[in-house]
Amino acid sequence: MNKPVLEFNKVIFHYKNSEAPILDGIDLQIYENEFISIIGPSGSGKSTIFRLITGLEVPFKGSILLNGENVTNRLGAVGYMPQQDLLMPWRTVLDNAILPLEIKGIKKEIAQAKVRELLDDFGLQGQENALPGNLSGGMRQRVSFLRTILSGSNILLLDEPFSALDAITRLTMQEWLIEQWMKRKKTILFITHDVDEALFLSDRIFVLQQKPHTFIQEVKIPLGRPRTIRDVSKSEMVTLKEKLIDQLRSKVSK
Known part of the structure; x- marks a missing residue:
């Protein structure tokens, strides 16, 4: 097993305007080079977990470790790709991509040169x-992911990045993301409402149950790598999908 790069130790969290905890003593370990998907009904706390990891929120009790260190100020310490690409409409692809490098104080010419080296890998050569x-939805998400990679972190948080794409573009982007993840050896946490997407992409899936969360169910995906989308149609995967959908439905109906 690879070393843990992200750990929640007895994390308790509630928002300031409420004393009802969302997380109540959660322990998690996420390992180097893992791909983890987080699924759960709307309002179940998926985005709250991301806000805690990024440092936009802090635990009421417990600790969050990044690469083995108890980092109290986590702002900017992990890469984050939101659901909306948030590209600046007046900036070119190149100037949007260099933003995290500019924030670090890297000279524009050096930042642009670094981005140019990556354009082909990201399917953006010539753009x-x-x-x-003037870009398609898929290309905009490629720029957004390139910007996330350039954060320099070994931990990347992706918040439903493909939810607005059509089915074919979404599948193409899923396959491309897996290629980039395997090539760049990052740890990815991926929020999705799509069970098929979670099954195809992930090593493990975290399933959020009813709040407050005293534990988070983990589902290990019984597929090796490399894998194709057809592997999700195998009998054991269909059975697992049905089980996960039944769980999610039961949480919504309560």
Whole structure:
């Protein structure tokens, strides 16, 4: 087993305007180079977990470790890709991509050179001078992911990044994301409402139960790598999918 890069130790959290805990003594370990998906009904706390990891919220009790260290100020310590790409419409692909490097104080010419080296890998060669409004949804998400990679963190948080894409583009982006993840050896946490997407992408799935969360169910995916989308149609995967959907439905109906 690889070393843990993200750990929750007895984390308790509630929002300031409520004393009802969302997380109540949660322990989690996420390992180097893992791909973890988080699924659960709307309002179950998926985004809250991301806000805690990024440092936008802090635990009421417990600790969150990044790469073995108890990092109290986590702002900027992990890469984050939101559901909306948040590209600046007046900036070109190149100038949108260099933003995290600019924030670090890297000179524009050096930052641009670094991004140019990656354009081909990200399917953006020849688009460096295009404005976001002239890009397809898939290409905009590639720029957003490139920007996330350039954060320099070994931990990347992806919050439903493909939810607005059509089915074919979404599948293409899933396959491309797996290629990039395997090539760059990052740890990815991925929020999704799509069980098929979680099954195809993940090593493990975290299933959020009813709040307050005293534990988080973990489901290990019985597929090796490399894998194809057809592997999700195997009998054991269909059975697992049905079980997960039944669980999610039961949480919504309560």
